[in-house]
Amino acid sequence: MQPAPERISVQANVLNANQQTAIANRELFAREGLIVMNLMSAPGAGKTTLLEGTLKAFRGQMRVAVIEGDLQTDLDAQRIKALGVRAHQITTGTVCHLDARMIARALEAFPVSGLDLLIIENVGNLICPASFDLGESLRVVVCSVAEGPEKPKKYPVMFNKANVVLVNKIDLADASGVDLTELERNIREVNPTATIFSLSARTGEGLDAWTNWIQNAVQTRVQTALASA
Amino acid sequence: MHEISIAESIVQIAETKAREQKALLVQVIKLRLGKFTTIVPEALQFAFEICREGTLSHAARLDIERIPMIVRCAVCDSSTEPMCGVCLICSECGFPLEIISGEELEIEYIEVDSEQEVSQCNQHQNEFQSRPMY
Numbered sequence: 558m559q560p561a562p563e564r565i566s567v568q569a570n571v572l573n574a575n576q577q578t579a580i581a582n583r584e585l586f587a588r589e590g591l592i593v594m595n596l597m598s599a600p601g602a603g604k605t606t607l608l609e610g611t612l613k614a615f616r617g618q619m620r621v622a623v624i625e626g627d628l629q630t631d632l633d634a635q636r637i638k639a640l641g642v643r644a645h646q647i648t649t650g651t652v653c654h655l656d657a658r659m660i661a662r663a664l665e666a667f668p669v670s671g672l673d674l675l676i677i678e679n680v681g682n683l684i685c686p687a688s689f690d691l692g693e694s695l696r697v698v699v700c701s702v703a704e705g706p707e708k709p710k711k712y713p714v715m716f717n718k719a720n721v722v723l724v725n726k727i728d729l730a731d732a733s734g735v736d737l738t739e740l741e742r743n744i745r746e747v748n749p750t751a752t753i754f755s756l757s758a759r760t761g762e763g764l765d766a767w768t769n770w771i772q773n774a775v776q777t778r779v780q781t782a783l784a785s786a
Numbered sequence: 787m788h789e790i791s792i793a794e795s796i797v798q799i800a801e802t803k804a805r806e807q808k809a810l811l812v813q814v815i816k817l818r819l820g821k822f823t824t825i826v827p828e829a830l831q832f833a834f835e836i837c838r839e840g841t842l843s844h845a846a847r848l849d850i851e852r853i854p855m856i857v858r859c860a861v862c863d864s865s866t867e868p869m870c871g872v873c874l875i876c877s878e879c880g881f882p883l884e885i886i887s888g889e890e891l892e893i894e895y896i897e898v899d900s901e902q903e904v905s906q907c908n909q910h911q912n913e914f915q916s917r918p919m920y
Binding site: 573 | 791796798799800804807817825893894896899
């Protein structure tokens, strides 16, 4: 007769390996005194255009670098480099998200010393990146008006984990027949505490409020670091 | 399809634990999976069947317990499943709700056969050792 199998208690988080690397990344970022933004959205929400507008506003104000994540091509990194900003492209092949180890490897070739802000543009995807902590200090989700007002309800985990939600392409609200108040209410339902900015990266409308907010966050971080030094 | 990454981690954790205990065959992996995660159980089962090949879990069953999403209102001092999809604003008082369960993604236990019970397992052990780790 076959003996009964032995039960061994494990009690381990499946994402523990990623989490350990994320913690190490976060410690490294804290030592360097920089804010790290994990920028996420569905494909085509306008992350890279938004990033271009944001980086232009930071010119001469802050030391910023960008890590780009895509399945293929370095097109996005080229767009960032064209602005005179240091950029590093991670191509994931077929993997639908960035994980903490990919960031740790990228940092070996892409030093972040002396920066104020590191922006990581994740793979365009509203599902998978939500599960993988990279070691960031800020999670920013971009949601374009043209995607319709129900996106936050359909992808609640991603929106719930965001510190900031950027509603992009507000210049297309009328053309898309989208009520911005309804979209904002749907974001609040799944994330009552998120900071929300409505803007258009293409026309520049509303961009100042967002870039000022980030600059204040970086300034606060610098002052906190100086106070504790 | 991030379920592949998740399945790789599950197999790796089971492998490490089973080897620590000098077990030679994993029969069952018990997973607690919250409903407020982005993991689809069917996709995870499919990915697991691919990732378990050549490991001590090659014949293991993945038992998935779904954990309901429970939210709590600190003002009303009440806990419920969220209303109307995932609404995290209290329907009674409008206060933001706290998620107290539903985000679980953890291996609770594994069930294994130990050395004296399984004779042909050395073969699988050798197969595994010749493979690269994830």
